[in-house]
Amino acid sequence: MTTGKPLSVAIVGGGIGGLCLAIGLLQCPHIKLDIYEAAPEFKEIGAGVALGPNAQRALEMISPAAAKAFLRHATPNISPEHAKLWFDFRYGLRGPNYGTVLGKVENQTGQQTVHRAKFLEELAKLVPKDISHFGKRLVRVEELDPGQGVRLHFQDGESVTAQCVIGADGVHSVVRNSLLRGEAKAMFSGIVSYRGLIPMDAARAKLGKYAEDSYMWTGEDGMVMTYPIDFGKTLNVVCAKYGRESWDYPTYMLPVDASLLKKDYEGWGEIPSKVVDMIEKPTLWAMLEHPPAPFYNSANIAIMGDAAHATTPFQGQGAGQAIEDALVLCRLFRYVRTPALVAPALAAYDAVRRERTQRVVKTSREAIEEYSLYHPKVNGDVGKWRELWSQRMKWIWDIDLAEHNDEALQKMKSLVQPPLERNDAPIVIKDLRSLMYRLRSILR
Template structure:
């Protein structure tokens, strides 16, 4: 269907919502984004954007601008926790430019998307807190302040606590995974190279990589824990708690953690992929449809893919109903497989038994030396996928 002049409202001004705004606007839709904050910003810190995400940004005309704000990953380095010795190294420098892995601060990517969207004519409205969504021939967003907004199509790109998801799927209780994560960004005073390092220890691991022209380092540290009360990004922890949890780690880790000031902390919860992604003239996108644990670094990238496929499906269909059905059909199986891969990945870094860990690390090292292509290629189904083709 021709989207020229179609009115589309997107709830949520994060990476997924803004990418969708650009993709839909490029096909002629009149798009507005409702963001509850007083400014377009992104909580959190760094993200990794794999080639499947870059292809979408490049297709939207952002390739050069995106490269300029990112660090190209040169390697993935798996390391033992005690002394920081390298267990396995995957060299990424031989990959084609279009298949590079990029490290970027969320705020920088959101700023790029928001500025490009505004220049393209997308209306971004701040301080707009949605209360619920009413599907129908003319769907409606009811706002917390009592106002309401009608449009031709409404998209819920509003994350874990989406107001649209329970309308379509009912209220669902998430499952605590028994893991808690800290996130922080520190100055790169320790000379962290342009690579992703995974420091693996008993019951916990820490991932680090550089941001902003290698002037800063992003840290995500995960610890197994029995209990957690709240889910979300808004909790700040005492850095002493983080340092205590990783006090047995050596190598570069102590220096990185010494520089942490006020780390964010959150419990990791497992959610089901939504059964219904759409209703009458409404649709879910990104974490609102399929929250993803961080162990494959695909949460933001799956939202970027969603944005392209949603716009493409609507563009090719005769009406919204068929387009939204096509969107879920094209996306649900892939994101379910990615979510399941992330669910099953963390334990590999948390081996507690010293003998088992030693044998596993020897095996990883041997595979990295003898069959690096096999190690790099095991997730080709994720990274080589291109939603912009076809």
């Protein structure tokens, strides 16, 4: 039974995940949608963001227009023969094994990256201006009495109420902090990353063919990763090191002197050393991740993307998992036509998304170490390295998203009687609270 009154949904955070969710929910005429963004406009920090085949399929399923927004600015590998290449892995340390080809890992779409700001700008064009509210820095989330929804309190003194709130507010999420009562906050992963950009003309002059496609130069405590962005006009560089005990800076990203980067990469071979030498203004980032959250939702609140499962970037899945989150939420909310259906929808979202996304966080942290030729699983054997990496990413890239959505819908239906297809009878939630906690204990 529907009331005829639109269901109010508030998205906190207008990054890639939040806007993808908004684009999907805008296709639901029974939803009144608002987006609250702390910044004065939709914006992203950083340069390139890669979307794997799973993320690109999810984007297409949310909206063909959103998929086109990505492809309009996406940069693939320049060499035609590397169209399906994710990364060409090479051993990067100076010595007899330098330059050894460990393996060329491929997928359906290859390495496709886009400038974060340009992608977000294209997504923002698909969102009506009148539902976007800027300068809204969230300070407190108040869950009201059953049936009354959630009240959001902003730094500027304004408060708003919605029947459902989705926190897409990033790694330092206020919504997450409220939902989990301050537990499971983002933590330093022990990995730092230097980032920089090199004009492609300069990169080609010094690196030759190694400037035009995606390469990963690996060592025993880190890697040097390069790939083209901005339609091949720029080479994006990420140099990561692991095994750090602490982060001793007041912010999680800061400009540093190039000498610090060069010192960290002494002893590396010819090509990675040339890459490091060409970065004139590197930035240093602390790689953060979330410890596993026991749940992603309450009756009227859910968290998604970096707010739910912030991860290191070593499987290229940060944005991709946020887009997958958005897809599942969009599909579930097609059926959420009354406030009573919000809780079972969010419980179903938690049940199908938490296990997968937390596995991504865990395996991403492991990936940077498993890049190495001398990881214990490989122990210097190139054949074992190739065997490991030939299948390692399949479970991420090859997910059947239609089946994933169906699983979520079936879980939602199991919490509701009568079946969702019927709209002529009162909706009864079957012992929702105990069932939600049972699901959480099973999947924890």
